[in-house]
Amino acid sequence: MKNTLFILILLIVSCKSPNNENSESKSAELEQFTMKIDSIFNKSINPNEPGVAILIAYDGKMLIGKGYGVKNLETKEPITKSTNMEMGSVSKQFTALAILSLVNDGKLSLNDKVYKFFPNKSFENVTIKQLINHTSGLEDAEEYFGTNWDSTKIATNNDVLKWYSAESRIKNKSGQKFEYNNGAYELLTLIVEKVSGKKYEDYIKENVFKKAGMNRTIVFNLNSPAHIDERAFYYHKDSLGKWNKMDGHPLTGLLGAGGVYTSVDDYFNYDKALRNNSIFSKEIHHLIFEKNDSIKANKSFHHNMSYAMGWFVNDSIAEHSGSWFGVNTFTKRYLKKPLTIAVFGNRDDVSRELISKMDSMSVQFVKNNYR
Numbered sequence: 001m002k003n004t005l006f007i008l009i010l011l012i013v014s015c016k017s018p019n020n021e022n023s024e025s026k027s028a029e030l031e032q033f034t035m036k037i038d039s040i041f042n043k044s045i046n047p048n049e050p051g052v053a054i055l056i057a058y059d060g061k062m063l064i065g066k067g068y069g070v071k072n073l074e075t076k077e078p079i080t081k082s083t084n085m086e087m088g089s090v091s092k093q094f095t096a097l098a099i100l101s102l103v104n105d106g107k108l109s110l111n112d113k114v115y116k117f118f119p120n121k122s123f124e125n126v127t128i129k130q131l132i133n134h135t136s137g138l139e140d141a142e143e144y145f146g147t148n149w150d151s152t153k154i155a156t157n158n159d160v161l162k163w164y165s166a167e168s169r170i171k172n173k174s175g176q177k178f179e180y181n182n183g184a185y186e187l188l189t190l191i192v193e194k195v196s197g198k199k200y201e202d203y204i205k206e207n208v209f210k211k212a213g214m215n216r217t218i219v220f221n222l223n224s225p226a227h228i229d230e231r232a233f234y235y236h237k238d239s240l241g242k243w244n245k246m247d248g249h250p251l252t253g254l255l256g257a258g259g260v261y262t263s264v265d266d267y268f269n270y271d272k273a274l275r276n277n278s279i280f281s282k283e284i285h286h287l288i289f290e291k292n293d294s295i296k297a298n299k300s301f302h303h304n305m306s307y308a309m310g311w312f313v314n315d316s317i318a319e320h321s322g323s324w325f326g327v328n329t330f331t332k333r334y335l336k337k338p339l340t341i342a343v344f345g346n347r348d349d350v351s352r353e354l355i356s357k358m359d360s361m362s363v364q365f366v367k368n369n370y371r
Helices: 001-017 018-044 088-104 129-133 141-148 155-165 182-196 199-210 264-275 281-288 351-371
Strands: 052-058 061-068 070-072 235-237 241-243 260-262 319-326 326-335 339-345
Touching: 001 241, 018 061, 018 351, 052 241, 052 326, 052 351, 061 141, 061 264, 088 129, 088 155, 088 182, 088 199, 088 281, 129 141, 129 182, 141 155, 141 182, 155 182, 182 199, 182 319, 260 264, 264 326, 339 351
Parallel strands: none
Antiparallel strands: 052 061, 052 339, 235 241, 319 326, 326 339
């Protein structure tokens, strides 16, 4: 009887081991943290309106992945972590990776002149790297298209090339000044196609998305629209408070500066692939977040940062935001700790204050619960 009692006591003690207690404590803390995140988003997002999908990941684990609001106002289907959302300018990081894939395979160099692929006077002194980091000195074709394009036609990347080729589009000397340029990224897609011999959307699917575990991510081309699984449509609220569907804008035919649809699930896989250096060689991965301190970016939300391969960067973080007609996105990676946050909105009024609050809460949670 004494032996049996002794064994029972040992079993009880082992069940309450420090490891189990620590695991239970972390689980409870995460539940409380999730409730706090729910609280700030539920205050801002009506469950029957367009909303957001969010990701908070730490050390290879998805701490929070969920949605708020609906992906389709007609069907009222909710946004979830598997909903495919338009990324806006966050798409640029994938365009940069498509170029780096060709570099990784020895098919081009970042120092190649654009003139090598498109022999036009505007491109004589512009390198591929300068297109990527917004120091090309070229005018932005998309700024011109935004006010002058025939809205009855869907624009193509070849239309962008024709615009650059029609006359000199040099604004500043290349390599000396940062000026954000969507048109430069639309040229990059044409370089990918010229070098690879494949459609941009096919090349990036095979050589970037697939390698990053992004199996349901696509580049959407309005000129030849493909089906998007679990698609979120995007919306803008007008001055009368009415939500208007914004899909179908004629400039949505332009690829490279935007056009990627992805989900929290796929973006989480991509984040892990970046942290594990598993898409390309380690040397190529190092280039993705390489700073250029000699030329600082001047975008207000990314103050005092330089621009790398589709990311605004400094010593400790890499981030990028995106906006389009009915779209707001933001991604942030901490470079000195394995924390990543992302917010993908199918509405264009997601406040920066809301994103900043989520960010600061995530940092504090990690600080309190992970050593």
